[in-house]
Amino acid sequence: MSSQLLKKSVKLALVQLACTADKAHNLSHARTKVLEATKRGAHIVVLPECFNSPYGTKFFPQYAETLLPSPPTEAQSPTFHALSRLAREAGAYIVGGSIPEVVDEGGKGGKDGDKGKGKGGKDGTGRVWYNTSLTFAPSGELLATHRKVHLFDIDIPGKIKFKESDILSPGNKITLIDIPEYGKIAVAICYDIRFPELATIAARKGAFLLLYPGAFNLTTGALHWELQARARAMDNQVYVGLCSPSRDMEAEYHAWGHSLVVGPNAEVLEQLDEKEGIVVVELVQGRIDEVRKGIPLYTQRRFDVYPDVSEGGKFEE
Numbered sequence: 001m002s003s004q005l006l007k008k009s010v011k012l013a014l015v016q017l018a019c020t021a022d023k024a025h026n027l028s029h030a031r032t033k034v035l036e037a038t039k040r041g042a043h044i045v046v047l048p049e050c051f052n053s054p055y056g057t058k059f060f061p062q063y064a065e066t067l068l069p070s071p072p073t074e075a076q077s078p079t080f081h082a083l084s085r086l087a088r089e090a091g092a093y094i095v096g097g098s099i100p101e102v103v104d105e106g107g108k109g110g111k112d113g114d115k116g117k118g119k120g121g122k123d124g125t126g127r128v129w130y131n132t133s134l135t136f137a138p139s140g141e142l143l144a145t146h147r148k149v150h151l152f153d154i155d156i157p158g159k160i161k162f163k164e165s166d167i168l169s170p171g172n173k174i175t176l177i178d179i180p181e182y183g184k185i186a187v188a189i190c191y192d193i194r195f196p197e198l199a200t201i202a203a204r205k206g207a208f209l210l211l212y213p214g215a216f217n218l219t220t221g222a223l224h225w226e227l228q229a230r231a232r233a234m235d236n237q238v239y240v241g242l243c244s245p246s247r248d249m250e251a252e253y254h255a256w257g258h259s260l261v262v263g264p265n266a267e268v269l270e271q272l273d274e275k276e277g278i279v280v281v282e283l284v285q286g287r288i289d290e291v292r293k294g295i296p297l298y299t300q301r302r303f304d305v306y307p308d309v310s311e312g313g314k315f316e317e
């Protein structure tokens with residue numbers, strides 16, 4: 001059994017933000033709520049998927065910011081700088097939900113010049129878009145960038161059709177972040193949670209916490225939101241946090257809400273309803289070890305019968 005993945009107890013906050021079409025408002029509102037969370041003792045604060053824009057393929061280009069080369073200028077990415085300043089002001093780690101990112105690959109049709117085939121440059125201009133999460137240290141330093149690896153392309157007749165790949169390109173790595181005081185956390189985005197391999201690799205590489213800024217909807221949220229969070233926690237015996245925007249029935253996309261923190265025994269520690277709110281939960285040092293001692297999956301795996309997926313996994317773009 002691996003021991004003390006979580007080096008000391010830490011307070012995690014999920015800010016279920018009311019996100020609007022007004023980016024400047026979203027940024028200042030996020031600041032207010034993050035500071036509220038840190039006043040309540042949070043050391044790590046998470047924002048929702050697409051927290052500074054509406055969620056929808058037609059909105060991504062309009063709201064996208066340039067993040068590379070890093071650091072971007074204030075004009076290229078007001079959100080990068082707002083989050084970096086906020087992390088310093090709050091004295092906390094901030095997992096900045098996600099934002100639409102644009103990369104100008106130049107040339108005709110993206111990296112490989114194969115516009116429209118899923119490799120970028122889908123509008124023929126050489127620009128590619130990603131759904132991207134930025135994590136900052138309390139010093140304001142950018143610690144990690146995660147681009148959504150699994151794009152949300154679904155079609156449930158009569159319920160919901162969504163195709164992120166119409167505009168977005170996928171990220172190509174697993175994001176594991178070492179926080180010296182506490183240990184390792186993994187950050188992925190929404191639909192990424194449905195792919196257990198990513199979670200298992202991160203957990204077996206030592207993550208104590210899997211964080212997913214996300215925006216499930218009224219169909220898939222009711223079916224799978226809590227179940228996915230509990231399943232990833234149960235499979236891996238780690239903490240899991242899912243952070244959604246609050247629900248706005250006037251918006252085109254109706255987010256499920258219900259941000260929650262799940263413990264390493266798959267127990268829901270706290271969950272919001274659909275309205276704006278903040279969850280603050282203490283993740284307790286020793287709890288993961290206690291759960292793993294009781295149900296010792298970690299020493300019972302049979303890699304002579306099936307492969308160890310954690311021997312694979314790509315961590316660099």
Ligand SMILES: NC(=O)CC(=O)C(=O)O
Pocket residue numbers: 152189190191192194214215216217220221
């Ligand atoms: N919005 C997503 O990326 C995923 C989602 O809503 C779902 O998996 O359901």
